[in-house]
Amino acid sequence: MTDMGTVTAKADASAYGELQALFGDRFSDKRAIREHHGRAETFYPAMLPDAVVFPHSTEEVAAAVRICAANAIPVVPYGVGTSLEGNFLAMRGGLCIDLSRMDRLVRVGQEDLDCTVQAGITRKQLNEELRHTGLFFPIDPGADATIGGMSATRASGTNAVRYGTMRQNVLGLTVVLPDGRVIHTGGRARKSAAGYDLTGLFVGSEGTLGIITEVTLRLYGQPEAISSGVCEFESLRGAVDTVIQTIQFGIPVARIELLDELQIRAVNAYSKTDLAEKPTLFVEFHGTDAGVAEQSTLFGEIAAVHGGGDFKWTTRTEERTALWEARHQAYYANLAMRPGCTAISTDVCVPISALCDCITDTRAAIEESGIFGPIVGHVGDGNFHVVMVFDPHSPDEVARAKALSERIVELALGYGGTCTGEHGIGIGKKHYLVEEHGDAVDVMRAVKRAIDPAGIMNPGKVFDM
Numbered sequence: 001m002t003d004m005g006t007v008t009a010k011a012d013a014s015a016y017g018e019l020q021a022l023f024g025d026r027f028s029d030k031r032a033i034r035e036h037h038g039r040a041e042t043f044y045p046a047m048l049p050d051a052v053v054f055p056h057s058t059e060e061v062a063a064a065v066r067i068c069a070a071n072a073i074p075v076v077p078y079g080v081g082t083s084l085e086g087n088f089l090a091m092r093g094g095l096c097i098d099l100s101r102m103d104r105l106v107r108v109g110q111e112d113l114d115c116t117v118q119a120g121i122t123r124k125q126l127n128e129e130l131r132h133t134g135l136f137f138p139i140d141p142g143a144d145a146t147i148g149g150m151s152a153t154r155a156s157g158t159n160a161v162r163y164g165t166m167r168q169n170v171l172g173l174t175v176v177l178p179d180g181r182v183i184h185t186g187g188r189a190r191k192s193a194a195g196y197d198l199t200g201l202f203v204g205s206e207g208t209l210g211i212i213t214e215v216t217l218r219l220y221g222q223p224e225a226i227s228s229g230v231c232e233f234e235s236l237r238g239a240v241d242t243v244i245q246t247i248q249f250g251i252p253v254a255r256i257e258l259l260d261e262l263q264i265r266a267v268n269a270y271s272k273t274d275l276a277e278k279p280t281l282f283v284e285f286h287g288t289d290a291g292v293a294e295q296s297t298l299f300g301e302i303a304a305v306h307g308g309g310d311f312k313w314t315t316r317t318e319e320r321t322a323l324w325e326a327r328h329q330a331y332y333a334n335l336a337m338r339p340g341c342t343a344i345s346t347d348v349c350v351p352i353s354a355l356c357d358c359i360t361d362t363r364a365a366i367e368e369s370g371i372f373g374p375i376v377g378h379v380g381d382g383n384f385h386v387v388m389v390f391d392p393h394s395p396d397e398v399a400r401a402k403a404l405s406e407r408i409v410e411l412a413l414g415y416g417g418t419c420t421g422e423h424g425i426g427i428g429k430k431h432y433l434v435e436e437h438g439d440a441v442d443v444m445r446a447v448k449r450a451i452d453p454a455g456i457m458n459p460g461k462v463f464d465m
Contacts, residue, residue: 012050012071012073014071015067015068015070015071015073016029016050016051016095018067019051019053019064019067019095022053022060022063022064022067023053023054023055023060023064026053026054026055026056026101027051027052027053027054028051028052028053029050029051029052033052034048034049034050034051034052034096035048036081037049037052037078037081037088037090037096037098038089038090038096039081040081040083040084040086040088040089041081041082041083041084042084042085042086042342042343042344042345043342043343043344043392044086044089044427044428046089047086047089047090047091048090048093049076049090049093049094049095049096050073050090050093050094050095051095051096052078052095052096052097052098053095053096053097053098054098054100054101055097055099055101055102056101056102057102057213058174058176058182058213058214061097061099061102061176061211061213062176062180062181062182063180064095064097065097065176065177065178065179065180065211066179066180068094068095068456069178069179069180069454069456072454072456073094073095073456074090074092074093074094074095074456074457074458074459075094075095075097075178075211075456075457075458076088076089076090076094076095076096076097076207076458077096077097077099077148077152077207077211077212077458078096078097078098078099078100079099079100079119079120079145079146079148079149079152080100080122080143080144080145080146080149082141082143082144082145082149083145083149083153083423083424083426084345084347084423084426085420085423085424085425085426085427085428085429086426086427086428086461087152087153087206087207087424087426087427087458087461088207088458089426089427091427091459091460091461092459092460094456094459097211099118099119099120099146099148099211099213100120100146101120102118102119102120102121102148102213103118103120103121103122103125103146104117104118104121105117105121105126105129105130106118106214108130108133108135108219109188110133110134110135112188113135113218113219113220113221114171114188114216114217114218114219115130115135115137115216115217115219116172116214116215116216116217117147117214117215117217118148118213118214119146119147119148119149119151119211119212119213119214119215120146120147120148121146121147122144122145122146122147123137123139123140123141123144123145123146123147123150124144126147130219134221134222135219135220135221135222136219136220136221136222137169137217137219137220138159138162138163138169138220139155139156139157139159139160139163139164139165139166139169140157140158140159141155141156141157141422142157142158142327142328142331143328147215147217148212148213148215150166151166151170151173151202151203151212151215152202152203152204152205152206152207152212152424153166153204153206153422153423153424154166154167154203154204154422154424155422156378156381156383156421156422157378157422158255158257158284158324158327158378159254159255160378160380160381160383160422161247161253161254161255161256161378161380161381162252162253162254162255162286162380163220163254165422166203166204167200167203167204168218169217169218170186170199170203170215170216170217170218171186171187171188171190171199171216171217171218172184172185172186172187172188172199172215172216173185173186173198173199173202173203173212173214173215173216174212174213174214174215175202175209175210175211175212175213176210176211176213177209177210177451178209178210178451178452178453178454178456178457182213183198183210185198185199185201185202186198186199186216187216188216201447204424205462206424206425206426206458206461206462207457207458207461208448208452208457208458208459208461208462209447209448209451209452209457210451210452210457211457223286223287224287224288224289225286225287225288225289225291225292225315226254226284226285226286226292226315226320227284227285227292227293227295227296227313227314227315227320228255228282228283228284228285228313228314228315228319228320228323228324229282229283229284229296229311229312229313229314230275230280230281230282230283230311230312230323231280231281231283231299231300231303231308231309231310231311231312232275232276232278232279232280232308232309233278233279233280233281233303233306233307233308233309234278234279234307235279235307236260236279236359236360236363236375237356237360238279238306238307238308239258239279239280239281239306239308240258240355240356240359240360240379241306241356242281242299242302242303242305242306242308243256243258243281243352243355243379243380244352244353244355244356245302245305245306246299246302246380247352247380248352249298249302251295251298251299251302252285252286252287252295253283253284253285253295253299253380254284254285254286255282255283255284255324255378255380256281256282256283256284256378256379256380257281257282257283257327257376257377257378257379257380258279258280258281258359258375258376258377258379258384259279259280259281259282259327259330259374259375259376260279260280260363260374260375260376261277261278261279262372262373262374262375263330263333263334263374263375263376263387264276264277264278264279264280265277265337266330266333266334266336266337266374267326267327267329267330267333269333269336269337270326270329270332270333270336271322271325271326271329271333273322273326276309281303281308282323282324282327283296283299283311283313284320284324285299289315292315296311296313299311300313327376330374330376330387331343331345331387334372334374334387334389335389337372337389338372338389338390338391340391341389341390341391341392342389342390342392343387343388343389343390344387344388344390344401344402344405344428345385345386345387345388345423346385346386346388346405346408346409347377347383347384347385347420347421347422347423348383348384348408348409348411348412348417348418348419348420348421349381349382349383349384349412349417349418349420349421349422350382350412350415350416350417350418351382351415351416351417352381352382354382354415354416354417355379355382355384357415358411358412358415358417359375359379359384361411362375362384362386362408362411363375365404365407365408365411366386366404369400369401369403369404369407370400371388371389371390371397371400371401371404372388372389372390373386373387373388373389373404374386374387378421378422381421382417382421383421383422386404386405386408388401388404388405409429409432409435413432413435413436418436419432419433419435419436420432424462425461425462425463426461426462427460427461430462430463430464433462433463434463441463444462444463445463445465448463448465449465
């Protein structure tokens, strides 16, 4: 009698042999390559794929997926590995499809303010290639993530308060389905009532329904003038109230980021800044010279009412770049405060009217836990992070950090918010998804079964089947 384990192993070996023949030196099962694709930035343990391929085209991705589908081999798409919820970890081994070499700007429609890119191009690469056109792509999650990965996780970032998230800025997709078929969703028209919104379905699906290989994006004109500045406050409440009033007054702020005093301390140490260790807002305005000057003045007046200090703003590129680079390095600044530790980064989002109460309650929960947990976030759209830094070798600290993470999500849900504003569900937030959406998760499972009946696409993510 033949052992089924032996049969499966032989089938897998045959399938990986096919993949190696197809990709040549762009196929690897070397330990170092697999480890690179199986380790997350955060505290999740390593989960390695069995092999990695580096396709150059949608056709090659489809060919690889067909081989995997025929042999029931799990498939995990990979961009550059910047996700924070273990979204790309190979929980069941299988094949990792690294899209980083599919990095072309396929087409630019200057008159239509759109472009089509391969999924592996990063946001910085894209904006560098767009520089001469007078257009830019504004979604900025901090990390230099790939456009495909940003689409798959429905990313947003610092500019979302003005320009929206990936959901609002993806016009269409090319997707390889779990059986290897290739479909095109959406299109270049700015609106359509034709059929189901499949683009919206795949944006945010975290690779569980198919592999995004090309993305058509909405672009924007590069602003004539940009001003950025910082304003410190005597209290966290004063800073948050300033954010709420700025949004409610309709001031077209492009970015408005909150850093509490702990986060400022970490930023000062890591980025060699000399900001006052108080709750602080980093703010940016886009528009004409006169427009950004007026907006900056109005913001300063609002801040003063709520206990803000002098709003120091600049239009000088090098000063603005240094400011936002310090903000984007906040996660690593926090880790540097406790060498040898790891972190959990929450990303809850609440209605803007609930922001002040939710952040106040969150700060109280952090202090009660005793965990080092700076608050930083894109508060202009109600989204904020707590970066909980803890010793992974201390069972007590691990337990307290996880309990704090649970508490923060509970607070956000209690205020009508969500467990994730931009990082996605991945591995770590599956039970929160059920708490947030209840029976609607069964509908999500039904969609997954219909599109991926064999369950090979990024298995174990978003929800359990």
